Amino acid sequence: MADIILNQDSGRAAGSDPEAVPAEGEPIWDLIELLFFAYRDFVSDPDHVLEKFGFGRAHHRVLHFVNRNPGMKVADLLETLRITKQSLGRVLKQLVDQGYVIQKEGPDDRRHRLLYVTPKGEQLAMRLAGLQTVRIGRALAELGSGAHDGARAFLTTMIDADSREAVLRFIARADRARRPR
Amino acid sequence: MADIILNQDSGRAAGSDPEAVPAEGEPIWDLIELLFFAYRDFVSDPDHVLEKFGFGRAHHRVLHFVNRNPGMKVADLLETLRITKQSLGRVLKQLVDQGYVIQKEGPDDRRHRLLYVTPKGEQLAMRLAGLQTVRIGRALAELGSGAHDGARAFLTTMIDADSREAVLRFIARADRARRPR
DNA sequence: GAAATATGTCAACATGGCTGACATAATTTT
DNA sequence: AAAATTATGTCAGCCATGTTGACATATTTC
Numbered sequence: 091m092a093d094i095i096l097n098q099d100s101g102r103a104a105g106s107d108p109e110a111v112p113a114e115g116e117p118i119w120d121l122i123e124l125l126f127f128a129y130r131d132f133v134s135d136p137d138h139v140l141e142k143f144g145f146g147r148a149h150h151r152v153l154h155f156v157n158r159n160p161g162m163k164v165a166d167l168l169e170t171l172r173i174t175k176q177s178l179g180r181v182l183k184q185l186v187d188q189g190y191v192i193q194k195e196g197p198d199d200r201r202h203r204l205l206y207v208t209p210k211g212e213q214l215a216m217r218l219a220g221l222q223t224v225r226i227g228r229a230l231a232e233l234g235s236g237a238h239d240g241a242r243a244f245l246t247t248m249i250d251a252d253s254r255e256a257v258l259r260f261i262a263r264a265d266r267a268r269r270p271r
Numbered sequence: 272m273a274d275i276i277l278n279q280d281s282g283r284a285a286g287s288d289p290e291a292v293p294a295e296g297e298p299i300w301d302l303i304e305l306l307f308f309a310y311r312d313f314v315s316d317p318d319h320v321l322e323k324f325g326f327g328r329a330h331h332r333v334l335h336f337v338n339r340n341p342g343m344k345v346a347d348l349l350e351t352l353r354i355t356k357q358s359l360g361r362v363l364k365q366l367v368d369q370g371y372v373i374q375k376e377g378p379d380d381r382r383h384r385l386l387y388v389t390p391k392g393e394q395l396a397m398r399l400a401g402l403q404t405v406r407i408g409r410a411l412a413e414l415g416s417g418a419h420d421g422a423r424a425f426l427t428t429m430i431d432a433d434s435r436e437a438v439l440r441f442i443a444r445a446d447r448a449r450r451p452r
Numbered sequence: 453g454a455a456a457t458a459t460g461t462c463a464a465c466a467t468g469g470c471t472g473a474c475a476t477a478a479t480t481t482t
Numbered sequence: 483a484a485a486a487t488t489a490t491g492t493c494a495g496c497c498a499t500g501t502t503g504a505c506a507t508a509t510t511t512c
Contacts, residue, residue, distance in 0.1 A: 117397070117400035117401060117403070117404040118403075118404045118407045118408065118411075118419075119339065119400070119442065119445065119446065120423055120442050121407050121419070121422055121423060121426065122335075122400060122403050122404070122407070123339075123438070123441070123442055123445075124422075124423060124426035124427060124430070124438070124442075125310065125313060125426060126332075127426075127430050127434065127438050128426040128427075128429035128430050129306065129310045130353070131429065131430050131431045131434070132306060132429060134431075146497095146498060146499075147498090147499085148498075148499060148500090151307075154303075158300065158304075163458085163459095164458075164459065164460095165457095165458070165459085172311070173499085173500070173501090174500075174501065174502080175458095175459075175460075175461095176460090176461080176462095176500090176501080176502085177499060177500055177501075179459090179460065179461075180498090180499075181498095181499085183460095196458095199457090199458080199509075199510070200508080200509060200510085201457070201458040201459065201507095201508065201509050201510070202458065202459085202509095203458080203459065203460095216298070219298035219300070219303060220298060222298070222299075222303050223298040223299045223303070225429060226299045226302050226303070226429070227299065228428070229425060229428035229429050230299075232428045233424055233425060233428060236421075237421075237424075237425060238299075238302070240417075240418075240421040240422075240425065241302055241305075241421075241422075241425045242301055242302060242305060243414055243418075244410060244414060244418060244421065244422045244425070245302065245305035245306060245308075245309040246305060246309075247409070247410035247413045247414060248309035248312065248313060248406060248407070248410050249305070249308050249309050249312050250312045250315075253308065253312070257304070257305070257308050260304070261300065261301050261304055261305075264300065264304075265300065265301075327466095327467060327468075328467090328468085329467080329468055329469090344489085345489075345490065345491095346488095346489070346490085354468085354469070354470090355469080355470065355471080356489095356490070356491075356492095357469090357470075357471085357491090357492080357493095358468060358469055358470075360490090360491065360492070361467095361468075362467095362468080364491090364492095377489095380478075380479070380488090380489080381477080381478060381479085382477065382478050382479070382488070382489045382490070383489070383490085384489080384490065384491095453512100454511100454512080455510100455511080455512070456509100456510080456511070456512085457508100457509080457510070457511085458507100458508085458509080458510095459506100459507085459508085459509105460505105460506080460507080460508105461504100461505085461506080461507105462503105462504085462505085462506100463502105463503090463504090464501100464502085464503090465500105465501075465502085466499100466500080466501070467498100467499090467500075467501095468497105468498095468499095468500100469496105469497080469498080469499100470495100470496075470497075470498100471494105471495090471496080471497105472493105472494090472495095473492100473493085473494090474491105474492085474493085475490100475491080475492080475493100476489100476490085476491080476492105477488100477489085477490085477491105478487100478488080478489085478490105479486100479487080479488070479489095480485100480486080480487070480488085481484100481485080481486070481487080482483105482484085482485075482486085
């Protein structure tokens with residue numbers, strides 16, 4: 091089943107404009123729609139768990155990035171999430187009040203509030219990441235060896251060229267942070 | 272640039288549980304985060320255009336699927352988007368009132384309201400799809416030949432097994448619909 | 453000491469989800 | 483033909499999460 095009989099439209103129709111990829115010809119419908127559906131399901135697993143905690147997606151994003159980057163500054167989080175401090179403030183306050191995140195004064199600059207997950211916070215963050223890992227792991231297992239690298243390469247190049255380097259640096263740095271040397 | 276030096280964690284740590292992928296071991300951080308960032312940028316291009324029209328993401332989704340599936344019923348759209356008819360009603364009404372979508376009485380069952388984009392609606396839908404196609408096309412071009420198939424396979428298996436077949440059927444059907452035989 | 457920076461907070465507003473209740477028209481069932 | 487079901491629409495209100503703008507506080511830098 092799942093016989094893949096989609097449009098093999100890779101002909102690109104030899105548009106009169108062989109320049110700078112201005113999206114001549116037919117849109118790449120299959121990937122546009124698969125991204126929509128895949129992402130929808132990808133976030134739905136955490137959503138169900140979060141609901142039981144009275145949290146939403148916004149809480150998930152904060153918890154995720156704080157867990158991945160213990161000690162990050164509020165400003166870093168704002169830049170990563172690309173939301174306003176007021177939006178962040180609302181969910182962050184709840185996470186702090188309910189003991190999922192703590193804030194420590196910055197050692198060098200005491201204006202900074204460095205963010206850390208508590209054990210309770212880490213437990214939830216890891217549980218949510220685990221759900222998403224199950225889905226991804228299942229997909230990769232179904233696809234065979236090169237799939238992880240392939241997916242990583244595709245998703246990476248889908249990111250704005252400007253942000254790409256920063257994202258990769260973030261991931262690499264977070265891996266070091268969570269993997270005590 | 273964009274040197275890929277991420278965690279090559281494909282060792283899976285040989286967990287004591289070789290069963291049913293229960294997310295033992297370390298989460299697949301890189302793909303979790305790349306999905307987040309890639310999707311964020313993927314929807315940001317249309318967002319900017321939609322803003323000028325006074326529309327939001329909700330309008331985009333409706334316009335997209337109606338454009339892809341001319342003559343679809345309201346019930347189909349509700350199922351595809353997985354929202355309530357009240358939520359749909361709000362944005363659909365605006366799209367109809369402003370001449371982007373029209374509704375026709377169903378020929379066999381006159382309770383049905385079959386949805387169609389107008390020329391104006393199609394133009395906007397295609398413009399938005401074009402933006403997303405530029406991004407995807409750029410990524411695929413950067414990656415070489417097998418990338419399209421690889422991305423399709425990965426995203427497909429990321430979808431809930433239940434919905435997968437329906438999604439593929441939808442895409443295949445829509446391709447026929449927009450490609451007058 | 454003044455200016456800039458990091459963070460927090462109050463108030464108000466917009467979008468787009470949701471539930472519940474109810475209305476209408478058309479079709480299907482009995 | 484009457485009754486029940488179905489497809490759609492609509493009103494009212496709530497919630498989560500995004501936004502702007504204004505302002506307060508503590509701290510650091512100039």
